[in-house]
Amino acid sequence: MAGQSGEVVIVPRNxxxxxxxxxxxxxxxxMTCSYGLVQPDDIWLNHWNGSILGPTSSQVEGRILQLLIFCGKEYPKAAPQVKFIxxxxxxxxxxxxxxxxxxxVLSxxxxxxxxxSKMRIxxxxxxxxxxxxLPEYRKVLQPQDGAEYS
Structure with a gap:
């Protein structure tokens, strides 16, 4: 982000x-994507839950997909780590x-x-x-709704 005098202002991670x-x-x-802290007292704001409502015309339409998101100390300069539950x-x-x-996924x-660094959770x-x-995934068979990674 550039300030009024043209200098770059870096907003602290927290x-x-x-x-x-x-x-x-x-x-x-x-509203079809939501997220929040795993523990409300996480003072470092590292661990997040996420959910995606399965999009229309996808193999997971209508499912609620749960994810875990970890924002490391380099976030937002570096992407968060994301894992599906x-x-x-x-x-x-x-x-x-x-x-x-x-x-x-981004590609x-x-x-x-x-x-x-302008991207967010x-x-x-x-x-x-x-x-x-994406069309190439419309025929990919999916695990049963409710199945989770161990």
Missing amino acids: FVLLDELDKSEKAVGD SKVNFPGIVSDTGVVDVPK KVGASRQWD ETILKDIKKALT
Whole structure:
């Protein structure tokens, strides 16, 4: 972010995450993707829950997909680590663990799309949701609704 005199202002990590927490608690944004802290007393704001309502015209339409999100000390300069709790079968998601290959998912929704420090937790959830609707995944068989990674 550039200030009035052209200097670059870097917003501290916790300020960014507190803003995201505030937006999530006030339900600002895409209501088919939600997120919040795993533990309300997580003073480092590292561990988040996420959910995606399975998009229309996808193999997971209407399902509520649960995820875990970890925002490390380099966030938002570096992408959060994302892992599905709900079992899904899509490229970009490690089949035996549910870990999301964030660069792969971003590249699926935009040829040159990469993580940048302006992106947020909601951004990655919306991009995952968008990737789930791509035509090449419409015939991919999915685990039974309710199945979870161990």
